[in-house]
Amino acid sequence: xxxxxxxxxxxxxxxxKESLSVLGVKGLxxxxxxxFGRQRGHREVYRGAEYQVDFxxxxxxxxxxxxxxxxxxxxxxxEKAKTGQIGDGKIFILPVDNAIRIRTGETGKxxx
Amino acid sequence: xxxxxxELKHERGELISLFSAxxxxxxxxxxxxxIVDHYFRRSVQESDTGQRLFRDKNPFALVALGGYxxxxxxxxxxxxxxxxxxxxVPSSAKKLAEDFFYPLWNLGLDLGHAIRGIKDCLSLASExxxxxxxLMDARFICGDSPLYLALMERLEKKILPKKGxxxxxxxxxxxEMRLAVFGDASCLLEPNLKEGIGGLRDYHHLLWLGKAxxxxxxxxxxxxxGLLSHxxxxxxxxxxxxxxxxxxxxxxxxxxxxxxLTFDHQESIAQAxxxxxxxxxxxxxxxLGQIHAxxxxxxxxxxxxxxxxxxxxxxxxxxxxxxxxxxAPFFMDQGEIHFxxxxxxxxxxxxxxxxxxxxxxxxxxxxxESKRLVREFLYLVDEPxxxxxxxxxxxxxxxxxxxxxEALDQMLETGFLCAFIPEFEPIQDRVQFDNYHLFPVxxxxxxxxxxxxxxxxxxxxxLADIFLDLPDPxxxxxxxxxxxxxxxxxxxxxxxxxxxxxxxxxxxxDRKRMEDVCFLVHRHLLLAETASRRxxxxxxxxxxxxxxxxxxxxxxxxxxxxxADGKATGPRAWNDWIANLVLELFFKxxxxxxxxxxxxxxxxxxxxxxxxxxxxxxxDQLSTVDQEALFDGMPxxxxxETSPRAIVRHIxxxxxxxxxxxxxxxxxxxxxxxxxxxSGTYEVTFLARDRAGLFSDxxxxxxxxxxxxxxxxxxxxxxxxxxxxxxxTPPLDPLHPEEIWERIKGDLAETFEGRLPLPExxxxxxxxxxxxxxxxxxxxxxxxxxxxxxxxxxxIEVFADDRIGLLYRITHALFTLGVDIRIAKIATKGDxxxxxxxxxxxxxxxxxxxxxxxxxxxxxxxxxxxx
Numbered sequence: 001x002x003x004x005x006x007x008x009x010x011x012x013x014x015x016x017k018e019s020l021s022v023l024g025v026k027g028l029x030x031x032x033x034x035x036f037g038r039q040r041g042h043r044e045v046y047r048g049a050e051y052q053v054d055f056x057x058x059x060x061x062x063x064x065x066x067x068x069x070x071x072x073x074x075x076x077x078x079e080k081a082k083t084g085q086i087g088d089g090k091i092f093i094l095p096v097d098n099a100i101r102i103r104t105g106e107t108g109k110x111x112x
Numbered sequence: 113x114x115x116x117x118x119e120l121k122h123e124r125g126e127l128i129s130l131f132s133a134x135x136x137x138x139x140x141x142x143x144x145x146x147i148v149d150h151y152f153r154r155s156v157q158e159s160d161t162g163q164r165l166f167r168d169k170n171p172f173a174l175v176a177l178g179g180y181x182x183x184x185x186x187x188x189x190x191x192x193x194x195x196x197x198x199x200x201v202p203s204s205a206k207k208l209a210e211d212f213f214y215p216l217w218n219l220g221l222d223l224g225h226a227i228r229g230i231k232d233c234l235s236l237a238s239e240x241x242x243x244x245x246x247l248m249d250a251r252f253i254c255g256d257s258p259l260y261l262a263l264m265e266r267l268e269k270k271i272l273p274k275k276g277x278x279x280x281x282x283x284x285x286x287x288e289m290r291l292a293v294f295g296d297a298s299c300l301l302e303p304n305l306k307e308g309i310g311g312l313r314d315y316h317h318l319l320w321l322g323k324a325x326x327x328x329x330x331x332x333x334x335x336x337x338g339l340l341s342h343x344x345x346x347x348x349x350x351x352x353x354x355x356x357x358x359x360x361x362x363x364x365x366x367x368x369x370x371x372x373l374t375f376d377h378q379e380s381i382a383q384a385x386x387x388x389x390x391x392x393x394x395x396x397x398x399x400l401g402q403i404h405a406x407x408x409x410x411x412x413x414x415x416x417x418x419x420x421x422x423x424x425x426x427x428x429x430x431x432x433x434x435x436x437x438x439x440a441p442f443f444m445d446q447g448e449i450h451f452x453x454x455x456x457x458x459x460x461x462x463x464x465x466x467x468x469x470x471x472x473x474x475x476x477x478x479x480x481e482s483k484r485l486v487r488e489f490l491y492l493v494d495e496p497x498x499x500x501x502x503x504x505x506x507x508x509x510x511x512x513x514x515x516x517x518e519a520l521d522q523m524l525e526t527g528f529l530c531a532f533i534p535e536f537e538p539i540q541d542r543v544q545f546d547n548y549h550l551f552p553v554x555x556x557x558x559x560x561x562x563x564x565x566x567x568x569x570x571x572x573x574x575l576a577d578i579f580l581d582l583p584d585p586x587x588x589x590x591x592x593x594x595x596x597x598x599x600x601x602x603x604x605x606x607x608x609x610x611x612x613x614x615x616x617x618x619x620x621x622d623r624k625r626m627e628d629v630c631f632l633v634h635r636h637l638l639l640a641e642t643a644s645r646r647x648x649x650x651x652x653x654x655x656x657x658x659x660x661x662x663x664x665x666x667x668x669x670x671x672x673x674x675x676a677d678g679k680a681t682g683p684r685a686w687n688d689w690i691a692n693l694v695l696e697l698f699f700k701x702x703x704x705x706x707x708x709x710x711x712x713x714x715x716x717x718x719x720x721x722x723x724x725x726x727x728x729x730x731x732d733q734l735s736t737v738d739q740e741a742l743f744d745g746m747p748x749x750x751x752x753e754t755s756p757r758a759i760v761r762h763i764x765x766x767x768x769x770x771x772x773x774x775x776x777x778x779x780x781x782x783x784x785x786x787x788x789x790x791s792g793t794y795e796v797t798f799l800a801r802d803r804a805g806l807f808s809d810x811x812x813x814x815x816x817x818x819x820x821x822x823x824x825x826x827x828x829x830x831x832x833x834x835x836x837x838x839x840x841t842p843p844l845d846p847l848h849p850e851e852i853w854e855r856i857k858g859d860l861a862e863t864f865e866g867r868l869p870l871p872e873x874x875x876x877x878x879x880x881x882x883x884x885x886x887x888x889x890x891x892x893x894x895x896x897x898x899x900x901x902x903x904x905x906x907x908i909e910v911f912a913d914d915r916i917g918l919l920y921r922i923t924h925a926l927f928t929l930g931v932d933i934r935i936a937k938i939a940t941k942g943d944x945x946x947x948x949x950x951x952x953x954x955x956x957x958x959x960x961x962x963x964x965x966x967x968x969x970x971x972x973x974x975x976x977x978x979x
Contacts, residue, residue, distance in 0.1 A: 010693065011645050032689040044699050047581070051574050057692040085649055085956040 001096040001112065002070045005062050007033065007089040008081040013059050015080040020063065023072055026112070028063040037090070058089060064096055064112045116154040117215030123147045128187060132364060134384065137357050144185040149176070152193070152212065153254045159211040161204055171256035172197050172208070175263070178224070181249035182319070182331075184312075186356060187363035188370070191216070192224040192246065196259050199229045222369060230263050238271050241282045245316070248272075248323050268327070276324045280422050283317050298408035299555045301400075305359045306371040310407030312359075314414040315352055321422065339421065340413075341484060348413060351406035358403060361385070373403070393542070401541035404552050412525045416480035419448065442470050448479035457485060461492035464528065465506050472510040472519035478526075486526040493531040504619035507532065511589050517562035520593070524554060535611050538600050550682035553599050559680035560592045564672060574695075575675060578668045587625045588669045590616070591632035592676055598633075609634035631666060632673055639674040640685075643693035648700060651904040655748040657697065658704040659716025667705060671698045700903045707901070715752055725756035726763070733767050742766070745830030749935060753825060754837075758797075762835055765799045769833070773801065779864035785853045787842070793822060794840050794849070802834035804932050804954065808923035810836060812870045813859045815917035816877060817852060818844050824919070824938035871924070874917055893976035897965045899958055905934060905950035906959040908968065912976050914945045922947065925975045929968055930954050 297308025382399035540554030598608030678686030772780035781800035843852035
């Protein structure tokens with residue numbers, strides 16, 4: 001079981017979400033996040049005064065998957081989230097020890 | 113015979129199931145109180161200990177306290193009871209409590225109990241204000257009534273006169289605490305029916321104040337004592353009934369004492385109360401709308417009650433003391449504004465509006481009596497009133513005044529706003545059942561105005577800076593007040609713009625400002641939606657927005673409106689995350705507007721018109737879908753600078769190219785040359801799949817064939833098609849120009865296939881010859897690299913003396929520097945060229961590193977200076 005975490009551009013969320021669900025992913029978590037990578041914040045000047053914009057707004061999606069689905073999921077995220085420009089984001093894959101569905105107590109594969 | 117407890121259990125069970133079936137709704141609390149009273153009466157009769165105490169001349173009384181005392185028992189309300197003795201509590205009282213209370217605990221009821229002598233009760237009440245208020249609601253149930261009467265008499269004579277002021281101040285503090293903890297329930301998504309502002313507690317406050325200061329006994333005395341008008345009391349009663357009813361359903365559903373009307377219960381309670389879905393308004397939304405309206409009414413009643421009858425307990429008004437000069441005919445009393453008389457309103461109905469204008473200017477509220485008069489005379493606000501110029505002027509000046517939002521609150525609360533602007537009525541209590549919109553629409557609109565009025569207090573000084581830049585902020589306030597007025601169905605922004613136009617026409621509003629307001633209302637979601645859903649690195653998106661917005665002034669107002677609207681909607685609609693995106697978009701649009709060219713309303717109109725003509729002329733070369741996708745990918749400057757006829761031609765070439773490409777011909781290209789007889793030049797159109805270095809190759813082949821490029825416009829469509837349009841000198845042999853063009857095509861094909869060593873051939877050609885003498889450079893070439901001018905590209909400007917092959921040199925140098933040319937404007941004036949290249953690095957980014965910028969400048973200058 002793996003957790004796939006992707007930081008993407010906000011306007012790509014719908015595309016990514018849709019193609020993941022086509023793939024059979026049943027649930028995912030979406031968070032509005034801010035940060036910076038190579039695409040640093042920047043400085044704006046308005047009427048002589050400077051306004052520093054430190055962070056860039058991005059979307060983080062998290063989804064826990066069976067191992068077999070991981071490569072496909074990563075592929076569609078990369079495909080859909082790509083504009084070819086800086087700031088397209090990153091994908092992280094993390095091992096997951098176990099999962100428990102709180103309502104039923106099911107564990108492992110059944111819980112995701 | 114059944115025991116009292118069994119009877120209670122049975123009766124109460126019956127009552128609850130009747131209630132669940134929807135049968136007793138209004139009378140529940142009353143009946144429930146009766147049932148419990150009955151239990152205590154029987155228990156006292158049947159308790160041996162109780163009877164013994166009476167025989168031993170140690171009488172006691174059972175007294176109901178708190179909500180039970182007020183006969184307000186909901187399903188899971190606490191039942192507070194006091195066993196009252198004269199002075200000393202006898203030891204057998206413990207047994208008494210067991211007889212009365214144990215069975216109730218066994219039934220699972222929430223019981224609060226006390227056993228005290230009169231003196232203890234009073235000392236407790238004078239020490240603890242909560243105890244005092246509970247005792248003020250005391251009601252005799254059974255037992256020895258003189259004990260109860262003695263308690264109440266001493267409470268009234270000894271305690272209340274001393275404690276009254278402390279109590280009223282404490283209640284004000286409690287009110288502030290409630291606001292902080294439970295919030296203003298009259299506009300919360302999950303209101304607390306009891307403790308929230310506008311909740312039952314407000315009504316309790318009225319009762320307690322009435323009891324402490326005006327010797328009221330029952331709630332009805334609020335009216336009979338003249339503290340409230342008949343209508344106010346009737347309204348209060350019906351609102352209380354409704355809230356109690358909802359509270360009972362909430363208790364029934366959550367099976368416990370619960371006063372917070374959370375999401376999960378709202379739909380089912382709306383159903384239980386027989387609200388029905390209507391076109392565009394869900395049952396639950398109507399239900400919440402009614403709850404909010406009831407709570408807002410109770411809140412405002414409490415507010416004006418306290419303000420009128422307890423002026424000492426409140427903080428000072430917002431206006432400066434001494435600034436009590438009002439325009440005639442109004443007068444100020446204790447910090448509140450009063451009408452001169454009721455007959456004055458009849459003589460001049462417009463006073464109904466003027467009083468709010470005064471309030472907005474002076475920062476003072478209307479008195480309770482004034483509000484009453486406004487409500488009573490609302491019928492005077494008729495069609496001629498609404499259409500009068502003085503009314504419109506007055507209303508707008510109130511909206512521009514510093515304390516506009518307080519005045520608007522009072523207009524809404526008294527019903528004046530809806531009477532004066534009937535378009536407000538359908539949306540004022542409208543609720544959206546989601547956790548995104550925190551407030552009903554009417555409140556949201558006032559809240560939006562409030563945020564704009566308090567802009568100077570914001571931490572983000574950019575907002576205030578932008579506001580100060582506005583030469584005329586009035587349209588912004590008008591738009592803020594009306595931006596959601598179309599929220600009665602789908603596409604509320606467009607609908608709102610139409611409604612607002614109607615309203616402003618009635619006002620006789622200035623034409624230009626009206627257009628600004630309609631624009632703001634219509635587009636109030638533009639920035640937030642574009643920022644969160646579209647690619648802000650796509651120049652075209654930003655240009656489109658800029659075209660829609662049109663002017664900097666509108667952009668600034670729209671930005672402030674987006675901010676205030678978002679903030680007034682809720683934390684999910686506006687937070688740092690979305691603010692960040694909207695700010696980015698704001699600056700990008702601002703920069704485009706500052707530059708002008710692409711974003712004038714004229715430019716966007718031209719782009720639209722041009723595409724329409726292309727559509728009608730292009731026939732069916734491409735499927736509609738493909739064609740629209742292609743249009744979408746055409747850069748804005750291409751659309752503005754290219755005639756529809758040329759675009760149609762380019763689409764035809766594009767199709768040829770695409771067909772060739774699908775046959776695997778990667779290096780396919782199209783070239784067409786057309787004479788422009790009037791200027792004696794040729795126009796050459798070149799299409800190919802874009803790649804780095806393409807432009808320099810074409811420029812090189814032209815030079816090789818003695819064609820001098822006078823000007824060039826190069827564009828890259830989003831799908832990667834390069835479209836280059838050159839104006840060139842005619843071929844040297846004017847009799848057979850086609851031969852030259854064919855040779856150029858051949859050379860291009862060879863170059864693209866790697867068979868023609870272009871640099872070497874040009875080198876040979878550049879050797880001085882008789883035919884093309886190299887002029888020594890007349891003046892120093894100049895190169896500027898500019899990252900400020902565009903949010904999307906780095907601009908490289910080159911000024912130099914013209915000569916054959918110059919363009920090749922520049923573009924080839926750029927190619928070797930790893931710079932991709934996306935747009936180029938080549939212009940030759942006399943023997944001077946002024947070229948502008950819009951470039952990106954190979955990753956598609958602006959060239960920002962200072963080092964690289966320096967390098968580009970150095971290499972180009974060196975190249976240009978070399979002969």
